[in-house]
Amino acid sequence: MSIAQFGKKFPILLKTPNPKGAVELIEIIGKGNYGNVYKGRLTSTNELTAVKVVLLKEEELRETLLEMEFLKSCNHKNVTKFMGLFLKGFDLWICMELCGGGALDSVYRNLRKPLNEDQICSIMFESIEGLDYIHKNSIIHRDIKAGNLFLTDNGEIKLGDFGVSAKLQHAYGRARTFIGTPYWMAPEVIMCDPESPTSYNASYNSKADIWSIGITAIEIADKNPPLSDIHPMRALTLIPTSELSLAKPKNWSKLFNEFIAICLTKDPNKRPSAEDLLKHPFLQRARNLRRNAILTDMIQKSKMGKEKSKLGIPVDDDEEFANFDEIVTEEVKNTLPPSQLQKQNSENNVQVSFYFHYRWS
Structure with a gap:
Protein backbone atom coordinates (compact mmCIF):
# COMPACT_ATOMS: atom_id res chain seq x y z
CA MET A 1 0.00 0.00 0.00
CA SER A 2 1.36 3.44 -0.93
CA ILE A 3 1.51 6.44 1.40
CA ALA A 4 -1.37 7.99 -0.58
CA GLN A 5 -3.46 4.86 -0.05
CA PHE A 6 -2.63 4.87 3.67
CA GLY A 7 -3.64 8.53 3.80
CA LYS A 8 -6.94 7.82 2.08
CA LYS A 9 -7.77 5.09 4.58
CA PHE A 10 -6.35 6.95 7.60
CA PRO A 11 -6.78 10.71 6.92
CA ILE A 12 -4.88 11.68 10.08
CA LEU A 13 -1.66 10.57 8.35
CA LEU A 14 -2.09 13.33 5.77
CA LYS A 15 -1.79 15.86 8.59
CA THR A 16 1.08 14.10 10.39
CA PRO A 17 4.30 16.18 10.14
CA ASN A 18 7.77 14.96 9.20
CA PRO A 19 10.09 14.62 12.23
CA LYS A 20 12.97 16.42 10.47
CA GLY A 21 13.97 19.37 12.62
CA ALA A 22 11.34 18.49 15.21
CA VAL A 23 12.78 15.36 16.83
CA GLU A 24 16.42 14.53 17.53
CA LEU A 25 17.23 10.84 18.07
CA ILE A 26 19.93 10.35 20.72
CA GLU A 27 20.37 6.59 21.20
CA ILE A 28 18.57 3.27 20.88
CA ILE A 29 17.07 2.15 24.18
CA GLY A 30 15.00 -0.81 23.00
CA LYS A 31 14.43 -3.16 20.10
CA GLY A 32 11.53 -5.37 19.12
CA ASN A 33 9.80 -7.04 16.19
CA TYR A 34 7.77 -3.86 15.68
CA GLY A 35 10.85 -1.60 15.37
CA ASN A 36 13.19 0.38 17.61
CA VAL A 37 12.68 2.69 20.57
CA TYR A 38 15.00 5.67 20.90
CA LYS A 39 15.78 8.19 23.54
CA GLY A 40 15.07 11.45 21.77
CA ARG A 41 14.58 15.16 22.24
CA LEU A 42 11.82 17.47 21.01
CA THR A 43 13.70 20.44 19.59
CA SER A 44 10.85 22.90 20.20
CA THR A 45 10.81 22.35 23.97
CA ASN A 46 14.13 20.54 24.56
CA GLU A 47 12.16 17.81 26.38
CA LEU A 48 13.45 14.25 26.39
CA THR A 49 11.08 11.68 24.93
CA ALA A 50 10.84 7.98 24.11
CA VAL A 51 10.44 7.62 20.34
CA LYS A 52 8.99 4.37 19.05
CA VAL A 53 9.66 4.05 15.31
CA VAL A 54 7.30 1.53 13.69
CA LEU A 55 6.70 0.54 10.09
CA LEU A 56 3.24 1.37 8.78
CA LYS A 57 1.17 -1.81 8.70
CA GLU A 58 -2.51 -1.63 7.91
CA GLU A 59 -3.49 -4.41 10.31
CA GLU A 60 -1.81 -2.67 13.28
CA LEU A 61 -2.26 0.99 12.37
CA ARG A 62 -5.86 1.27 13.53
CA GLU A 63 -4.94 0.13 17.06
CA THR A 64 -1.88 2.42 17.12
CA LEU A 65 -3.91 5.48 16.12
CA LEU A 66 -6.64 4.56 18.59
CA GLU A 67 -4.04 4.43 21.36
CA MET A 68 -2.78 7.87 20.33
CA GLU A 69 -6.30 9.29 20.52
CA PHE A 70 -6.75 7.89 24.03
CA LEU A 71 -3.47 9.31 25.24
CA LYS A 72 -4.01 12.72 23.66
CA SER A 73 -7.10 13.11 25.81
CA CYS A 74 -5.37 12.01 29.04
CA ASN A 75 -3.80 14.42 31.49
CA HIS A 76 -2.82 12.69 34.72
CA LYS A 77 0.42 12.17 36.61
CA ASN A 78 -0.05 8.38 36.57
CA VAL A 79 -0.70 8.00 32.82
CA THR A 80 2.10 8.11 30.25
CA LYS A 81 2.05 11.40 28.40
CA PHE A 82 1.66 11.48 24.62
CA MET A 83 4.17 13.95 23.17
CA GLY A 84 3.73 13.79 19.41
CA LEU A 85 3.21 11.79 16.24
CA PHE A 86 5.40 12.10 13.13
CA LEU A 87 5.68 10.33 9.78
CA LYS A 88 8.88 9.79 7.80
CA GLY A 89 8.32 7.73 4.67
CA PHE A 90 6.68 4.53 5.88
CA ASP A 91 7.99 4.98 9.44
CA LEU A 92 5.62 6.26 12.11
CA TRP A 93 7.41 8.05 14.96
CA ILE A 94 5.43 7.89 18.21
CA CYS A 95 6.78 10.19 20.92
CA MET A 96 5.88 9.30 24.49
CA GLU A 97 6.99 10.38 27.93
CA LEU A 98 10.41 8.91 28.74
CA CYS A 99 10.13 6.59 31.77
CA GLY A 100 13.76 6.13 32.74
CA GLY A 101 13.02 3.66 35.51
CA ASN A 292 8.51 8.67 45.54
CA ALA A 293 11.52 8.09 47.79
CA ILE A 294 10.57 4.42 48.28
CA LEU A 295 10.17 3.81 44.55
CA THR A 296 13.26 5.82 43.58
CA ASP A 297 15.32 3.68 45.96
CA MET A 298 13.76 0.54 44.45
CA ILE A 299 14.66 1.70 40.92
CA GLN A 300 18.27 2.41 41.89
CA LYS A 301 18.66 -1.01 43.52
CA SER A 302 17.15 -2.63 40.43
CA LYS A 303 19.62 -0.86 38.15
CA MET A 304 22.48 -1.91 40.41
CA GLY A 305 21.20 -5.47 40.39
CA LYS A 306 21.14 -5.42 36.61
CA GLU A 307 24.72 -4.20 36.44
CA LYS A 308 25.88 -6.80 38.97
CA SER A 309 24.21 -9.54 36.92
CA LYS A 310 26.11 -8.39 33.83
CA LEU A 311 29.36 -8.54 35.77
CA GLY A 312 28.58 -11.86 37.43
CA ILE A 313 28.85 -10.38 40.92
CA PRO A 314 26.69 -12.21 43.52
CA VAL A 315 24.44 -10.21 45.82
CA ASP A 316 23.67 -11.66 49.26
CA ASP A 317 21.67 -8.86 50.80
CA ASP A 318 20.71 -5.21 50.46
CA GLU A 319 23.76 -4.07 52.43
CA GLU A 320 25.98 -4.89 49.46
CA PHE A 321 24.10 -2.38 47.32
CA ALA A 322 25.29 0.47 49.52
CA ASN A 323 28.92 -0.10 48.43
CA PHE A 324 28.14 -0.96 44.84
CA ASP A 325 30.09 1.91 43.28
CA GLU A 326 33.24 1.16 45.28
CA ILE A 327 32.98 -2.59 44.63
CA VAL A 328 32.64 -2.57 40.87
CA THR A 329 33.81 0.77 39.45
CA GLU A 330 37.38 -0.38 38.87
CA GLU A 331 36.26 -3.81 37.69
CA VAL A 332 33.97 -2.20 35.11
CA LYS A 333 36.78 0.00 33.85
CA ASN A 334 39.17 -2.94 33.64
CA THR A 335 36.82 -5.38 31.90
CA LEU A 336 34.93 -3.25 29.40
CA PRO A 337 36.35 -1.60 26.28
CA PRO A 338 35.95 2.21 26.15
CA SER A 339 33.07 2.08 23.67
CA GLN A 340 31.16 -0.43 25.79
CA LEU A 341 31.93 1.48 28.99
CA GLN A 342 30.49 4.63 27.47
CA LYS A 343 27.38 2.70 26.50
CA GLN A 344 27.09 1.28 30.04
CA ASN A 345 27.36 4.73 31.59
CA SER A 346 24.70 6.21 29.33
CA GLU A 347 22.27 3.31 29.40
CA ASN A 348 18.82 4.61 30.24
CA ASN A 349 17.24 1.29 31.29
CA VAL A 350 13.95 2.19 29.62
CA GLN A 351 12.10 -1.08 29.26
CA VAL A 352 10.18 -1.85 26.11
Whole structure:
Protein backbone atom coordinates (compact mmCIF):
# COMPACT_ATOMS: atom_id res chain seq x y z
CA MET A 1 0.00 0.00 0.00
CA SER A 2 1.36 3.44 -0.93
CA ILE A 3 1.51 6.44 1.40
CA ALA A 4 -1.37 7.99 -0.58
CA GLN A 5 -3.46 4.86 -0.05
CA PHE A 6 -2.63 4.87 3.67
CA GLY A 7 -3.64 8.53 3.80
CA LYS A 8 -6.94 7.82 2.08
CA LYS A 9 -7.77 5.09 4.58
CA PHE A 10 -6.35 6.95 7.60
CA PRO A 11 -6.78 10.71 6.92
CA ILE A 12 -4.88 11.68 10.08
CA LEU A 13 -1.66 10.57 8.35
CA LEU A 14 -2.09 13.33 5.77
CA LYS A 15 -1.79 15.86 8.59
CA THR A 16 1.08 14.10 10.39
CA PRO A 17 4.30 16.18 10.14
CA ASN A 18 7.77 14.96 9.20
CA PRO A 19 10.09 14.62 12.23
CA LYS A 20 12.97 16.42 10.47
CA GLY A 21 13.97 19.37 12.62
CA ALA A 22 11.34 18.49 15.21
CA VAL A 23 12.78 15.36 16.83
CA GLU A 24 16.42 14.53 17.53
CA LEU A 25 17.23 10.84 18.07
CA ILE A 26 19.93 10.35 20.72
CA GLU A 27 20.37 6.59 21.20
CA ILE A 28 18.57 3.27 20.88
CA ILE A 29 17.07 2.15 24.18
CA GLY A 30 15.00 -0.81 23.00
CA LYS A 31 14.43 -3.16 20.10
CA GLY A 32 11.53 -5.37 19.12
CA ASN A 33 9.80 -7.04 16.19
CA TYR A 34 7.77 -3.86 15.68
CA GLY A 35 10.85 -1.60 15.37
CA ASN A 36 13.19 0.38 17.61
CA VAL A 37 12.68 2.69 20.57
CA TYR A 38 15.00 5.67 20.90
CA LYS A 39 15.78 8.19 23.54
CA GLY A 40 15.07 11.45 21.77
CA ARG A 41 14.58 15.16 22.24
CA LEU A 42 11.82 17.47 21.01
CA THR A 43 13.70 20.44 19.59
CA SER A 44 10.85 22.90 20.20
CA THR A 45 10.81 22.35 23.97
CA ASN A 46 14.13 20.54 24.56
CA GLU A 47 12.16 17.81 26.38
CA LEU A 48 13.45 14.25 26.39
CA THR A 49 11.08 11.68 24.93
CA ALA A 50 10.84 7.98 24.11
CA VAL A 51 10.44 7.62 20.34
CA LYS A 52 8.99 4.37 19.05
CA VAL A 53 9.66 4.05 15.31
CA VAL A 54 7.30 1.53 13.69
CA LEU A 55 6.70 0.54 10.09
CA LEU A 56 3.24 1.37 8.78
CA LYS A 57 1.17 -1.81 8.70
CA GLU A 58 -2.51 -1.63 7.91
CA GLU A 59 -3.49 -4.41 10.31
CA GLU A 60 -1.81 -2.67 13.28
CA LEU A 61 -2.26 0.99 12.37
CA ARG A 62 -5.86 1.27 13.53
CA GLU A 63 -4.94 0.13 17.06
CA THR A 64 -1.88 2.42 17.12
CA LEU A 65 -3.91 5.48 16.12
CA LEU A 66 -6.64 4.56 18.59
CA GLU A 67 -4.04 4.43 21.36
CA MET A 68 -2.78 7.87 20.33
CA GLU A 69 -6.30 9.29 20.52
CA PHE A 70 -6.75 7.89 24.03
CA LEU A 71 -3.47 9.31 25.24
CA LYS A 72 -4.01 12.72 23.66
CA SER A 73 -7.10 13.11 25.81
CA CYS A 74 -5.37 12.01 29.04
CA ASN A 75 -3.80 14.42 31.49
CA HIS A 76 -2.82 12.69 34.72
CA LYS A 77 0.42 12.17 36.61
CA ASN A 78 -0.05 8.38 36.57
CA VAL A 79 -0.70 8.00 32.82
CA THR A 80 2.10 8.11 30.25
CA LYS A 81 2.05 11.40 28.40
CA PHE A 82 1.66 11.48 24.62
CA MET A 83 4.17 13.95 23.17
CA GLY A 84 3.73 13.79 19.41
CA LEU A 85 3.21 11.79 16.24
CA PHE A 86 5.40 12.10 13.13
CA LEU A 87 5.68 10.33 9.78
CA LYS A 88 8.88 9.79 7.80
CA GLY A 89 8.32 7.73 4.67
CA PHE A 90 6.68 4.53 5.88
CA ASP A 91 7.99 4.98 9.44
CA LEU A 92 5.62 6.26 12.11
CA TRP A 93 7.41 8.05 14.96
CA ILE A 94 5.43 7.89 18.21
CA CYS A 95 6.78 10.19 20.92
CA MET A 96 5.88 9.30 24.49
CA GLU A 97 6.99 10.38 27.93
CA LEU A 98 10.41 8.91 28.74
CA CYS A 99 10.13 6.59 31.77
CA GLY A 100 13.76 6.13 32.74
CA GLY A 101 13.02 3.66 35.51
CA GLY A 102 11.71 1.08 33.05
CA ALA A 103 8.77 -1.30 33.19
CA LEU A 104 7.85 -2.67 36.60
CA ASP A 105 8.36 -6.32 35.62
CA SER A 106 11.93 -5.53 34.58
CA VAL A 107 12.51 -3.65 37.83
CA TYR A 108 11.34 -6.41 40.16
CA ARG A 109 13.21 -9.13 38.25
CA ASN A 110 16.47 -7.23 38.68
CA LEU A 111 16.01 -7.10 42.46
CA ARG A 112 17.54 -9.95 44.47
CA LYS A 113 14.89 -9.77 47.18
CA PRO A 114 11.08 -9.75 46.89
CA LEU A 115 9.38 -6.38 47.09
CA ASN A 116 8.26 -5.36 50.57
CA GLU A 117 4.77 -4.14 51.45
CA ASP A 118 5.72 -0.46 51.51
CA GLN A 119 6.97 -0.77 47.93
CA ILE A 120 3.91 -2.75 46.82
CA CYS A 121 1.54 -0.38 48.61
CA SER A 122 3.17 2.62 46.90
CA ILE A 123 2.97 0.95 43.48
CA MET A 124 -0.66 -0.07 43.94
CA PHE A 125 -1.74 3.36 45.18
CA GLU A 126 -0.16 5.21 42.25
CA SER A 127 -1.41 2.66 39.70
CA ILE A 128 -4.97 2.73 41.00
CA GLU A 129 -5.01 6.52 41.00
CA GLY A 130 -4.23 6.26 37.28
CA LEU A 131 -6.94 3.63 36.82
CA ASP A 132 -9.48 5.79 38.65
CA TYR A 133 -8.71 8.62 36.23
CA ILE A 134 -9.07 6.60 33.02
CA HIS A 135 -12.19 4.79 34.28
CA LYS A 136 -13.87 8.11 35.06
CA ASN A 137 -13.05 9.07 31.48
CA SER A 138 -14.78 5.91 30.18
CA ILE A 139 -11.58 4.08 29.23
CA ILE A 140 -10.82 0.44 30.07
CA HIS A 141 -7.13 -0.42 29.82
CA ARG A 142 -7.70 -4.20 29.33
CA ASP A 143 -4.04 -5.21 29.71
CA ILE A 144 -3.01 -4.19 33.23
CA LYS A 145 0.11 -6.04 34.41
CA ALA A 146 3.57 -5.12 35.69
CA GLY A 147 4.92 -5.02 32.13
CA ASN A 148 2.55 -2.14 31.35
CA LEU A 149 3.32 -0.11 34.48
CA PHE A 150 6.29 2.19 33.96
CA LEU A 151 8.46 4.14 36.40
CA THR A 152 10.12 7.51 35.99
CA ASP A 153 13.53 8.18 37.50
CA ASN A 154 11.90 10.22 40.27
CA GLY A 155 9.68 7.33 41.37
CA GLU A 156 6.39 7.99 39.62
CA ILE A 157 4.24 5.12 38.34
CA LYS A 158 2.69 5.52 34.89
CA LEU A 159 0.04 3.41 33.19
CA GLY A 160 1.25 2.67 29.67
CA ASP A 161 0.63 0.61 26.54
CA PHE A 162 -2.98 1.47 25.78
CA GLY A 163 -2.85 -0.42 22.48
CA VAL A 164 -5.74 -2.75 23.39
CA SER A 165 -7.74 -0.34 25.54
CA ALA A 166 -11.39 0.46 24.90
CA LYS A 167 -13.29 3.75 24.90
CA LEU A 168 -16.81 3.23 26.20
CA GLN A 169 -19.79 5.36 25.21
CA HIS A 170 -20.18 6.41 28.85
CA ALA A 171 -18.81 5.57 32.30
CA TYR A 172 -21.29 2.70 32.71
CA GLY A 173 -20.75 1.28 29.23
CA ARG A 174 -19.65 -2.27 28.49
CA ALA A 175 -17.25 -4.02 26.11
CA ARG A 176 -17.51 -7.46 24.50
CA THR A 177 -14.11 -8.12 22.95
CA PHE A 178 -12.08 -11.09 24.25
CA ILE A 179 -8.72 -9.42 24.75
CA GLY A 180 -5.83 -9.15 27.21
CA THR A 181 -2.93 -11.26 28.49
CA PRO A 182 -4.24 -14.64 29.72
CA TYR A 183 -2.93 -14.87 33.30
CA TRP A 184 -4.27 -11.39 34.13
CA MET A 185 -7.67 -11.70 32.42
CA ALA A 186 -10.84 -11.35 34.50
CA PRO A 187 -13.40 -14.19 34.43
CA GLU A 188 -15.99 -12.01 32.68
CA VAL A 189 -13.50 -11.19 29.90
CA ILE A 190 -12.69 -14.88 29.44
CA MET A 191 -16.43 -15.53 29.03
CA CYS A 192 -16.33 -13.31 25.93
CA ASP A 193 -14.21 -15.94 24.16
CA PRO A 194 -16.20 -16.71 20.98
CA GLU A 195 -15.50 -20.40 21.59
CA SER A 196 -17.33 -20.20 24.92
CA PRO A 197 -21.05 -21.11 25.05
CA THR A 198 -21.59 -18.00 27.21
CA SER A 199 -20.08 -15.55 24.73
CA TYR A 200 -23.35 -14.59 23.05
CA ASN A 201 -24.46 -12.43 25.99
CA ALA A 202 -21.14 -11.85 27.80
CA SER A 203 -19.76 -8.37 28.40
CA TYR A 204 -17.62 -6.50 30.92
CA ASN A 205 -16.74 -3.01 32.13
CA SER A 206 -13.91 -1.22 33.94
CA LYS A 207 -14.14 -3.73 36.82
CA ALA A 208 -12.09 -6.08 34.59
CA ASP A 209 -9.09 -3.79 35.21
CA ILE A 210 -9.62 -4.17 38.96
CA TRP A 211 -9.25 -7.94 38.65
CA SER A 212 -6.05 -7.41 36.65
CA ILE A 213 -4.60 -5.04 39.25
CA GLY A 214 -5.25 -7.70 41.90
CA ILE A 215 -3.35 -10.26 39.81
CA THR A 216 -0.60 -7.67 39.32
CA ALA A 217 -0.32 -7.24 43.10
CA ILE A 218 0.29 -11.00 43.37
CA GLU A 219 2.70 -10.86 40.43
CA ILE A 220 4.97 -8.25 42.01
CA ALA A 221 4.84 -9.95 45.43
CA ASP A 222 5.56 -13.47 44.10
CA LYS A 223 7.47 -12.43 40.93
CA ASN A 224 4.90 -14.30 38.82
CA PRO A 225 1.13 -14.19 38.37
CA PRO A 226 -0.92 -17.15 39.63
CA LEU A 227 -1.07 -20.21 37.31
CA SER A 228 2.00 -19.00 35.40
CA ASP A 229 3.49 -22.49 35.59
CA ILE A 230 0.84 -23.86 33.23
CA HIS A 231 -0.01 -23.17 29.59
CA PRO A 232 -1.89 -19.87 29.15
CA MET A 233 -4.81 -21.49 27.35
CA ARG A 234 -5.18 -23.96 30.22
CA ALA A 235 -4.99 -21.05 32.66
CA LEU A 236 -7.94 -19.42 30.90
CA THR A 237 -10.10 -22.43 31.71
CA LEU A 238 -9.05 -22.42 35.39
CA ILE A 239 -9.24 -18.70 36.24
CA PRO A 240 -13.07 -18.48 36.44
CA THR A 241 -13.31 -21.27 39.04
CA SER A 242 -9.98 -21.05 40.91
CA GLU A 243 -9.43 -19.23 44.21
CA LEU A 244 -6.33 -17.19 43.41
CA SER A 245 -4.12 -15.76 46.14
CA LEU A 246 -0.54 -15.10 47.18
CA ALA A 247 1.73 -18.15 47.12
CA LYS A 248 2.45 -17.76 50.86
CA PRO A 249 -0.36 -15.61 52.33
CA LYS A 250 1.01 -15.89 55.88
CA ASN A 251 4.15 -14.03 54.82
CA TRP A 252 2.06 -10.92 54.16
CA SER A 253 -0.20 -8.70 56.23
CA LYS A 254 -3.90 -9.33 56.70
CA LEU A 255 -4.67 -6.01 54.98
CA PHE A 256 -2.68 -6.94 51.87
CA ASN A 257 -4.38 -10.32 51.65
CA GLU A 258 -7.79 -8.65 52.05
CA PHE A 259 -6.94 -6.08 49.37
CA ILE A 260 -6.10 -8.83 46.88
CA ALA A 261 -9.20 -10.82 47.81
CA ILE A 262 -11.60 -7.96 47.08
CA CYS A 263 -9.85 -7.19 43.77
CA LEU A 264 -10.38 -10.85 42.81
CA THR A 265 -14.09 -10.96 43.66
CA LYS A 266 -15.57 -13.23 41.00
CA ASP A 267 -18.79 -11.23 40.58
CA PRO A 268 -17.79 -7.94 38.91
CA ASN A 269 -20.93 -6.28 40.30
CA LYS A 270 -19.56 -6.88 43.81
CA ARG A 271 -15.97 -6.01 42.90
CA PRO A 272 -14.89 -2.52 44.05
CA SER A 273 -14.20 0.34 41.69
CA ALA A 274 -10.81 2.06 41.57
CA GLU A 275 -12.28 4.90 43.62
CA ASP A 276 -13.48 2.40 46.24
CA LEU A 277 -10.07 0.70 46.36
CA LEU A 278 -8.32 3.98 47.15
CA LYS A 279 -10.31 4.03 50.40
CA HIS A 280 -9.20 0.52 51.40
CA PRO A 281 -7.05 0.49 54.59
CA PHE A 282 -4.15 -1.16 52.74
CA LEU A 283 -3.94 1.77 50.32
CA GLN A 284 -4.80 4.39 52.93
CA ARG A 285 -1.44 3.71 54.57
CA ALA A 286 0.21 4.77 51.29
CA ARG A 287 -0.82 8.35 52.02
CA ASN A 288 1.61 8.34 54.94
CA LEU A 289 4.48 6.79 52.98
CA ARG A 290 7.22 8.70 51.18
CA ARG A 291 6.17 6.94 47.97
CA ASN A 292 8.51 8.67 45.54
CA ALA A 293 11.52 8.09 47.79
CA ILE A 294 10.57 4.42 48.28
CA LEU A 295 10.17 3.81 44.55
CA THR A 296 13.26 5.82 43.58
CA ASP A 297 15.32 3.68 45.96
CA MET A 298 13.76 0.54 44.45
CA ILE A 299 14.66 1.70 40.92
CA GLN A 300 18.27 2.41 41.89
CA LYS A 301 18.66 -1.01 43.52
CA SER A 302 17.15 -2.63 40.43
CA LYS A 303 19.62 -0.86 38.15
CA MET A 304 22.48 -1.91 40.41
CA GLY A 305 21.20 -5.47 40.39
CA LYS A 306 21.14 -5.42 36.61
CA GLU A 307 24.72 -4.20 36.44
CA LYS A 308 25.88 -6.80 38.97
CA SER A 309 24.21 -9.54 36.92
CA LYS A 310 26.11 -8.39 33.83
CA LEU A 311 29.36 -8.54 35.77
CA GLY A 312 28.58 -11.86 37.43
CA ILE A 313 28.85 -10.38 40.92
CA PRO A 314 26.69 -12.21 43.52
CA VAL A 315 24.44 -10.21 45.82
CA ASP A 316 23.67 -11.66 49.26
CA ASP A 317 21.67 -8.86 50.80
CA ASP A 318 20.71 -5.21 50.46
CA GLU A 319 23.76 -4.07 52.43
CA GLU A 320 25.98 -4.89 49.46
CA PHE A 321 24.10 -2.38 47.32
CA ALA A 322 25.29 0.47 49.52
CA ASN A 323 28.92 -0.10 48.43
CA PHE A 324 28.14 -0.96 44.84
CA ASP A 325 30.09 1.91 43.28
CA GLU A 326 33.24 1.16 45.28
CA ILE A 327 32.98 -2.59 44.63
CA VAL A 328 32.64 -2.57 40.87
CA THR A 329 33.81 0.77 39.45
CA GLU A 330 37.38 -0.38 38.87
CA GLU A 331 36.26 -3.81 37.69
CA VAL A 332 33.97 -2.20 35.11
CA LYS A 333 36.78 0.00 33.85
CA ASN A 334 39.17 -2.94 33.64
CA THR A 335 36.82 -5.38 31.90
CA LEU A 336 34.93 -3.25 29.40
CA PRO A 337 36.35 -1.60 26.28
CA PRO A 338 35.95 2.21 26.15
CA SER A 339 33.07 2.08 23.67
CA GLN A 340 31.16 -0.43 25.79
CA LEU A 341 31.93 1.48 28.99
CA GLN A 342 30.49 4.63 27.47
CA LYS A 343 27.38 2.70 26.50
CA GLN A 344 27.09 1.28 30.04
CA ASN A 345 27.36 4.73 31.59
CA SER A 346 24.70 6.21 29.33
CA GLU A 347 22.27 3.31 29.40
CA ASN A 348 18.82 4.61 30.24
CA ASN A 349 17.24 1.29 31.29
CA VAL A 350 13.95 2.19 29.62
CA GLN A 351 12.10 -1.08 29.26
CA VAL A 352 10.18 -1.85 26.11
CA SER A 353 7.13 -3.91 26.96
CA PHE A 354 6.85 -7.12 24.92
CA TYR A 355 3.54 -8.84 25.38
CA PHE A 356 1.08 -11.05 23.61
CA HIS A 357 -2.67 -10.92 23.75
CA TYR A 358 -5.62 -12.66 22.26
CA ARG A 359 -8.14 -10.70 20.29
CA TRP A 360 -11.24 -11.69 18.39
CA SER A 361 -13.28 -8.67 17.30
